[in-house]
Amino acid sequence: MGTPDRLPGPRLDCLDLGIMSFLLPLITTAFALSGSQQGLVASATLAGAFVGDLSLALAGNRVGRKPLLLWSLVLYSGCTLLSALAPDYTLLLVLRFLAGVGVGVNANIVIPYLAEFAPKKARATYVGSLAGFFGLGYVLAALIGTFVVARVDHGRRWGLVLVGLPVVLALWWRRSLPESPRYLLLKGRDAEAEAVVAALEDEVRRRTGRPLPAPEPVPVAARDTDLSALRQFAALWQGPWLRQTS
Known part of the structure; x- marks a missing residue:
């Protein structure tokens, strides 16, 4: 199977x-922040990312990969750009936290x-x-910080704009990403999964000008989407998945 062309660039968590x-x-x-307020602002993104990680564990197999890829970027980019306009500490803190939720979801859904x-x-x-990445x-954060934040009027605002605005481009690139065939199979949407795979295979044939090799046999994925998180974790240590997990 081929891979989509419009995949993520620099890691949002590291850049942020x-x-x-x-x-x-x-x-x-x-x-005019106090020491404790500085600590809260600095850690707000990490706290939000933690919440995003937890929410992904619940939503990943329910919502689908593509919606999470897109809406986590919308949340991160929107809150980051609004942070540049935040008039006070409280709103800035809330926006940084929400941006972190987007980071937590996005950074962890991209890999699967x-x-x-x-x-x-x-x-x-x-x-x-x-x-x-x-x-x-x-x-990139060091370059923006050195040449923009430290040298331009209202540098803190422009720094946030430059961090958040390119993500809008990533959102545009990702709009045509297909849904994961594995997720579609888990949901019993076999025809849609087959259509995604067929489109990728056609693209590979077009680019290479050669027929595809015979597919290798793979274990059949379970379709029980009602498994608890604990049972899903336990399943990684059983049957055909044991070797891959270990």
Whole structure:
């Protein structure tokens, strides 16, 4: 199976956390923050990301991969851009927390989405490359912080705009991403899953000009979507999944 072309770029979590190192001194001055308020602003994104992680565990197999990929970006980008206009500490704190929820969902749904499309032989390469974008996020944050935040009037606002605005482009790129065939199969939507796979296979044939190799047999995914989180975790250590998990 091929992989979608419009996959994520620099990690949002790293870019966002990195830019806060440059923004926090300016935010502290602008809103006359106390030490505890500085700590809350600095950790608001992480707290939101934790909530996003937990909500993803409940929503991932109910809502679908594609909606979560899109709406987590909408939440992150919208709250980040609004943060640039926040008139006071309280609103800024709330917006940073909500942006963190978007980060938590997005950063964790991308990996299973990618893994469900990548062929087995290249799966580790794709997922490892995605993890490599940790560094790029911090590099971009340093560049924005050095050349924009520290040198431009209202730099704290422009820094947030530059961090949030490119995500709108990522949202535009992702609009045509297909839903995960594995998720569709879990929901019993076999015809839609087959259509997604057929479209990817046609694209691979068109690009390579060669027929596809014979598919390898894979374990049949369970379709019981009502399993509790504990039973889903236990299933990873049983049957055909044991070797992959260990």
